[in-house]
Amino acid sequence: MHRIYLIxxxxxxxxxxGLTYFHHVTRVLExxxxxxxxxxxxxxxxxxxxxxxxxxxxxxxxVIDGTTGYDDDPIHLVGHSTGGLDAxxxxxxxxxxxxxxxxxxxxxxxxxVISVAAPHYGTPMAGYFSSTVGQRLLAxxxxxxxxxxxxxxxxxxxxxxxxxxxxxxxxxxxxxNTVLDQLYANLLDDFSLDRQKAINDFxxxxxxxxxxxxxxxxxxxxxxNAATRDDPSIRYASVITQARKPGxxxxxHVGLDPYAQLTHAIFRTLHLLTxxxxxxxxxxxxxxxxxxxxxxxxxxPSPDASDGVVPxxxxxxxxxIHATWADHLDVVGHFxxxxxSPPHVDWLATGSNFDRKGFEALWQDVVGFMTRE
Numbered sequence: 426m427h428r429i430y431l432i433x434x435x436x437x438x439x440x441x442x443g444l445t446y447f448h449h450v451t452r453v454l455e456x457x458x459x460x461x462x463x464x465x466x467x468x469x470x471x472x473x474x475x476x477x478x479x480x481x482x483x484x485x486x487x488v489i490d491g492t493t494g495y496d497d498d499p500i501h502l503v504g505h506s507t508g509g510l511d512a513x514x515x516x517x518x519x520x521x522x523x524x525x526x527x528x529x530x531x532x533x534x535x536x537x538v539i540s541v542a543a544p545h546y547g548t549p550m551a552g553y554f555s556s557t558v559g560q561r562l563l564a565x566x567x568x569x570x571x572x573x574x575x576x577x578x579x580x581x582x583x584x585x586x587x588x589x590x591x592x593x594x595x596x597x598x599x600x601x602n603t604v605l606d607q608l609y610a611n612l613l614d615d616f617s618l619d620r621q622k623a624i625n626d627f628x629x630x631x632x633x634x635x636x637x638x639x640x641x642x643x644x645x646x647x648x649x650n651a652a653t654r655d656d657p658s659i660r661y662a663s664v665i666t667q668a669r670k671p672g673x674x675x676x677x678h679v680g681l682d683p684y685a686q687l688t689h690a691i692f693r694t695l696h697l698l699t700x701x702x703x704x705x706x707x708x709x710x711x712x713x714x715x716x717x718x719x720x721x722x723x724x725x726p727s728p729d730a731s732d733g734v735v736p737x738x739x740x741x742x743x744x745x746i747h748a749t750w751a752d753h754l755d756v757v758g759h760f761x762x763x764x765x766s767p768p769h770v771d772w773l774a775t776g777s778n779f780d781r782k783g784f785e786a787l788w789q790d791v792v793g794f795m796t797r798e
Contacts, residue, residue, distance in 0.1 A: 426498050427465040427795065429454060432485060433472060434506020434543070435641075435734065445469065447505075449758025449769060453785055457792040468492055472511070474567075474627070477636035478649065481507070482514040483524045490526045499536040501795045505757050506735065507637065509540025509663070509742070510649065517653045532656060537795050539746070541664040541756055542732055545650070546705060546739040547643035550698040554638050564628050565609055569691075570772060571624060572612050574759065577770050583611055584687045643703060643739075661743030662794050664787060666732040667722060668752040668775045671696050678776030685774035692733050692752065692773040699731040705738050714745055721748040733775060747790040755779040756787060 431447045445451075451467045458465040472484045489500065502512035514520060516532045544551075553559045569587075573579060579587070586608055613621055639645050655661050669675040671693040679685045704710075705728075715725045718737075722730075726737040734753035749756070754772040760779045761771035769781065 427458060427463055427501060428493060428498050429465055429467045429501045429503060429795070430485070430489060431467060431469045432481075432502065432504040432508030432511050433470065433474075434504070434508045435474070435637075447757060448767070449784070450788065453758075453788045454792060457785075457789045458796075461792065461796055463796060466492075470508075472508075473634060474631045475563075475637045476634045478507070478510050478514055478640055479522055480634070480636070481511045482520075483522050483526075485511050485515050486522065486524060486526045486528055486531055489531050493534070497534075499795075500531075500534045501537045501539065502535060503539045503541065503791065504543060505541045506543055506753065507641065509538075509543025509545070512538045512540065513545075513653055513655070513661075513742075514649075516656050516659055518656050520653075532659075535656075535659050537660045537662065538743070539662045539664070539791055539794060540740070540742055541791075542666045542735050542740055542753055543663065543742065544641055544646065544735045544739050545663075545742040546702070546709070546736070547641055547646035548699055548731075548735045548739060549643065549701040550695070550734060551638050551641035551645070553698050555635075555642075560632070560635065561606075564631060566691075566695075567628065567631065568609060568612050568624065570754070570759075572615070573772060574770055575620075576615065577768075578684060579688075580611070580615070581684075583608060584684065587687065587691060655743070660794070660797075662746045662791075663740055663742045663744070664756065664791065665718065665721075665737060665740045665745055665748040666735075666751045666753065666756055667726055667730050667737040667748075668692070668696070668732045668777045669750065670730070675776035678778060679774045682774075688771075688773045689775065692775045695733040695773075696731060699734065699736055700729045702728045702731075702736040702739060704728045705741070709741055710738060714741055717745050718748055722750070733773070744794070746794045747787050749779065749783055749787060750777045751779040751783070752777055756784070758784060760784065 433446050447469045454467050470485055470488045472481050504512040516535050516538055522528055554563045679689045719725050730737040732753040752775040758769055759772040760769050762769035762781050
């Protein structure tokens, strides 16, 4: 039996009051494994959202240690966003983590490490979230994500306030703290008291330990990469995402729906926050990788290309097994498909047109890599 651990990322709740970050991924992985004649156990990891990468890697080790025995079942680590860095650190030869768990024993059983939209070379957005206003905005964006997944759409009144707030996106440090607090309170009021407590506990955890954020800057990741090595006995792969650059073309893809256009304004701000990534060297953007990306996107992505959270070229690590037009949360199932049961709910309208067919193709490629002899 294949054991698959799903590691969440920057917005990383795994389960809050019945809301599951990886719900759709779990189902498609199980179906794809069964179609190939394999059985699997898919285990979402509940981790600390913005704690340091070492702390998150320790949590990953604890989950693996608590869910596996001493059998020979292959272990696969699938990390979305920052989760890909957690998996790399845990499996780095000779890693020293502050835990009594035998990390080496765990690493010896890992067959594959697959990162999905992970910031292997950092994201400029992390520098903004290090500011006081940025920390408030991060809490609001996290609550927006949770709210959308719970209710399907944001309230129109809240959306209008957001539209006004994000229409000034070029002034990225001009967000009104009073408006941010008002939006936060309005959104939280719509949840039951039990869910309010669960969400507040999660966001308190996010505020209490933000060690991860400076580690995700391009400069912080330089130190991570200097101290981390791939294990030659493990196969590493990456899934690459790029959303359409905000502008007339993306706006046309979004459509005329006012709700979609307003959420697209939020995405435009996030896209602006990811700009400024330095160009990777030829050891990262190899000819083979450049040709694969060119085939998917019609051109080699520029350093400013991103999925709204992580620059596209920052996601390259190991074998590139899939590249697609998608935003940061599309690839874990948060895209628009109301006809599916259970329905897929979109995070933000980005104009990438990611759909169920693309979602299944992506995760089938992930399974294909896991089961490759």
